[in-house]
Amino acid sequence: MKDYDSEIVLLKRAFNGSDDFVVREFTAGEVRIALLFCDGMVEMREIDMGVLTPLIASDGKFEPTAEGMKGVIVTAETLESFASRKAFTEKLAKGACGVVVDGAKEYFAIGTQGYATRPIMEPPTAAVIKGPREGFTEDFKSNMVLIRRRFGSGKLVFKAVVVGRYTRTQIRVCYLKGIARKDVVDAIIARLGKIDIDGIVDSSYVAKFLEERNYSVFKQSGATEKPDILASKLLDGRVGVIVDGSPMVITLPFMLIEDFHDSEDYYRRPVRTTVVRIMRLLGVFFAVLLPGVFVALQSHQYQVLPLELLVTIINSTTGIPFSPVLEMLIALVFFEVLGEASVRMPRYFGMAMSVVGGIILGETAVNAGVLSSLTVLITAMSSIGLFAIPDEVGTFSVIRISLVFVGATFGIYGILLAVIAILAYVCSMEIYGVAYIAPFAPVVPGDFRDSILKVSIKDRTRRTGALRLRNNTRLKYEK
Numbered sequence: 001m002k003d004y005d006s007e008i009v010l011l012k013r014a015f016n017g018s019d020d021f022v023v024r025e026f027t028a029g030e031v032r033i034a035l036l037f038c039d040g041m042v043e044m045r046e047i048d049m050g051v052l053t054p055l056i057a058s059d060g061k062f063e064p065t066a067e068g069m070k071g072v073i074v075t076a077e078t079l080e081s082f083a084s085r086k087a088f089t090e091k092l093a094k095g096a097c098g099v100v101v102d103g104a105k106e107y108f109a110i111g112t113q114g115y116a117t118r119p120i121m122e123p124p125t126a127a128v129i130k131g132p133r134e135g136f137t138e139d140f141k142s143n144m145v146l147i148r149r150r151f152g153s154g155k156l157v158f159k160a161v162v163v164g165r166y167t168r169t170q171i172r173v174c175y176l177k178g179i180a181r182k183d184v185v186d187a188i189i190a191r192l193g194k195i196d197i198d199g200i201v202d203s204s205y206v207a208k209f210l211e212e213r214n215y216s217v218f219k220q221s222g223a224t225e226k227p228d229i230l231a232s233k234l235l236d237g238r239v240g241v242i243v244d245g246s247p248m249v250i251t252l253p254f255m256l257i258e259d260f261h262d263s264e265d266y267y268r269r270p271v272r273t274t275v276v277r278i279m280r281l282l283g284v285f286f287a288v289l290l291p292g293v294f295v296a297l298q299s300h301q302y303q304v305l306p307l308e309l310l311v312t313i314i315n316s317t318t319g320i321p322f323s324p325v326l327e328m329l330i331a332l333v334f335f336e337v338l339g340e341a342s343v344r345m346p347r348y349f350g351m352a353m354s355v356v357g358g359i360i361l362g363e364t365a366v367n368a369g370v371l372s373s374l375t376v377l378i379t380a381m382s383s384i385g386l387f388a389i390p391d392e393v394g395t396f397s398v399i400r401i402s403l404v405f406v407g408a409t410f411g412i413y414g415i416l417l418a419v420i421a422i423l424a425y426v427c428s429m430e431i432y433g434v435a436y437i438a439p440f441a442p443v444v445p446g447d448f449r450d451s452i453l454k455v456s457i458k459d460r461t462r463r464t465g466a467l468r469l470r471n472n473t474r475l476k477y478e479k
Contacts, residue, residue: 004032008034011100020038021036026055028060029061033102036098043112043114046075064105066079066108078110079110080108080109091109117142118138120146123225132227134146134227135225137247140244144174144242146227156175156234159185161192169245171241171243172241172242173241174239175240176234178471179471181468181469192206195209207250212431219391219395235474239251253431253432253434256426256437260281279388280389283384283388284392287383291328292400292415299407317372321369330371334365334379335380399422447466
């Protein structure tokens with residue numbers, strides 16, 4: 001370090017005269033000392049009792065080194081020493097209390113963060129009737145504790161990565177040593193280390209850099225807001241990525257079948273879970289295909305429809321001023337806008353907005369002769385089916401609108417070819433060496449026990465085979 005006065009000036013300059021940067025100077029005997037911290041980011045009582053008071057009481061009789069400071073400061077928080085002013089400044093910006101001692105060769109920092117955070121509560125995106133109700137928060141240390149307390153083993157490992165030139169966002173990669181594949185862990189850490197961006201404000205930013213196909217419409221990473229779900233995925237061999245400031249934890253490698261599973265599936269009877277998963281699959285199937293098939297049959301293959309249904313369609317579309325494809329697109333766009341509005345409106349207005357838009361405006365559009373009743377019905381059924389898999393609404397919504405154009409142009413045969421092309425595409429996808437639509441392509445027989453079907457936990461003796469783990473034994477059970 002330079003002389004004491006110069007260091008104080010340079011540290012103040014590093015924060016550009018910000019009013020919340022506090023420098024508290026005092027003397028201990030004849031030794032000049034300065035405490036530096038960001039107002040509101042530290043626990044003042046801990047600084048007073050554990051740092052300030054012991055230093056003054058020491059009367060300056062300590063060595064200005066890390067070991068000497070540890071012998072005086074009586075807080076339980078970790079004391080770190082820094083030779084670099086830049087690293088020391090970054091530590092202060094994250095809520096540490098800094099100590100500058102006249103005559104010392106290093107800077108010292110104590111992790112006395114004390115800023116307000118959201119309490120641990122049930123996450124709104126994964127409410128359950130049975131099962132744990134804890135949810136992750138925006139504080140990554142609290143999230144690490146929620147995970148750590150579920151494992152009574154030192155095999156749980158956290159690896160630190162810092163990303164963002166200005167935000168210096170803390171990221172923790174977590175996995176179970178001996179279960180997760182080392183090459184996958186190394187690949188994730190390597191990708192995080194290559195991120196050169198001005199700032200990270202949410203885990204969704206990080207997820208984009210961990211994807212292998214940047215322009216794919218399909219999501220390539222999982223996300224969970226519940227510690228119990230993350231613990232289950234870690235036990236299955238996956239890797240978690242915790243980002244400071246975000247309650248959503250990224251999980252990798254990701255398979256499409258994961259989004260057909262719900263947080264409560266593992267707390268219900270297997271038969272009930274299997275039935276619900278089949279309903280989700282059917283809901284998505286009809287949600288994606290129904291609008292396009294309806295337009296294709298109206299425009300090209302109307303002769304394959306039963307006569308009674310054909311008469312109903314003709315009667316309902318008589319007097320409609322739009323073509324079938326334009327009518328369907330108007331209805332789909334209307335429901336998309338309605339969904340966006342209901343989500344972004346205040347909570348109590350959102351429900352009223354969805355009721356008014358879905359019932360009153362839909363009925364009015366039919367009575368006014370703008371849309372046919374069948375088009376409104378099919379669009380409503382399709383929109384409801386999409387929300388059977390909430391995490392895939394964006395993906396399937398894009399595919400649904402695309403199939404409407406294909407059906408209007410090429411008919412039902414075009415839709416069949418489009419579906420085959422989509423299946424071929426997803427079959428070719430791999431996420432960190434794991435097939436995207438396993439266990440169906442390639443077929444992994446052992447994984448069918450927890451795909452669409454769900455067996456008892458006593459019968460799941462092996463981990464997910466598609467992940468190709470060395471330690472694949474999950475349960476040793478004698479019936």
